[in-house]
Amino acid sequence: MEDRLYKNIPHKTIERLSQYRRALQIYSDKGKTNIFSHEIAALLHITAVQVRRDLMLIGYSGSLRKGYDINDLVMLIGDLIDSPEGQKVAIFGMGDLGRAIINYFQGKRDKLKIAAGFDTNPEKFSHEIAGVNCYPVEKAAEVIKEKGIKIGILTVPGDQADETVRIMVEAGIKGVLNYTPTPVEVPDDVYLEEYNMISSIEKVAFYVKERK
Amino acid sequence: MEDRLYKNIPHKTIERLSQYRRALQIYSDKGKTNIFSHEIAALLHITAVQVRRDLMLIGYSGSLRKGYDINDLVMLIGDLIDSPEGQKVAIFGMGDLGRAIINYFQGKRDKLKIAAGFDTNPEKFSHEIAGVNCYPVEKAAEVIKEKGIKIGILTVPGDQADETVRIMVEAGIKGVLNYTPTPVEVPDDVYLEEYNMISSIEKVAFYVKERK
């Protein structure tokens, strides 16, 4: 099974591929058609070896003299990480962070669209944000199934995280990005990614302190 | 040198310690005074072994029958990751994300305070957010030195990231948390942590797609 191959790509490589694509766009906009591994590396402040290794894993070969064809590479990365028919995302919790994410993300990616927001506060229902409608959470299952949403971003208050993620999973969400400081649990067939901003800030603070 | 020890603690352990502290608070608020490794593990959805291993690394010993003393542990984690005199943070870019972070973070941590914001847009200067004043970036060096700020969070537009981080470093910032999609470079004596939200979303989308 060909797809199996992709399963063996390290998580970190997937993250970098997403960043390579952005970096390539910058070079492409400058009118360049080809790029060397060390140029990609410089843009991301990583090593050229790592770039080549990542590209090896996705089976792309560059030209020895001209490096990589930017268009080809952008397309190949797209083939790998994008879903051809596109994927839809829902935001749970239309507060400060939820709104910031919508304003920031919407329109950035062709194949990835925020298709709905959910909240418990009726004040949020009236107006849309960057073209995204806000629905009451009670309608989550209905809206998510109707629109075929499979990805959910969790930005409710921490004490609502468990209950909300339960609703998300129930409604058919298969990937959760949790920005809440509360770790949540999902079934095995749901992919979970958590990011704790306070930990990040404290981590930076710790290493600043230690270096003194 | 005793401090050397702490240098060998894995980065991931530092992140978890920050999360342990939050979890411990929850148990403490319930009136509990002691906790077992498997209880901490359950709150964070990790294994008890990992909790014990992390605590071993910071040199804390629990009681065989009663587990860990919550107060002692909270204090020890504080001794390790907090700076006794406190640390100050500056936000560069008082846009949607910068404001969300201030509203969210300010007041959450005793030893970590957002002490200033910086922006180029004069409209931002007039009013403060959650007690945080916004200054023009030209004043960054002055304000940062005066207040003794050592940590900076970068939330300017991507194309301003390089120039802004240069200003930060110049002004004496020793730890940077970059939320911009543009990777930045800092001197060796500055600690850098980058987080790319789009990569995270694309990563979730990728694994959702692959699991089908």
Place this chain on the structure above:
DNA sequence: TCCATTTTGTTATTCATTTAACAGTGCAAA
């Protein structure tokens, strides 16, 4: 008193990721 149970602390092992080493190749210049 002694044994079974529970939980800790630590060492050993496995797994994941990065970095290093190097062979191979195409081109340009001698």
Place this chain on the structure above:
DNA sequence: TTTGCACTGTTAAATGAATAACAAAATGGA
């Protein structure tokens, strides 16, 4: 032609992190 250079692609080694394995200690009950 041949040599040197600047790349790529791949295998090998090193580092970092999670998991497994297990000895040791404290308690309660047989």
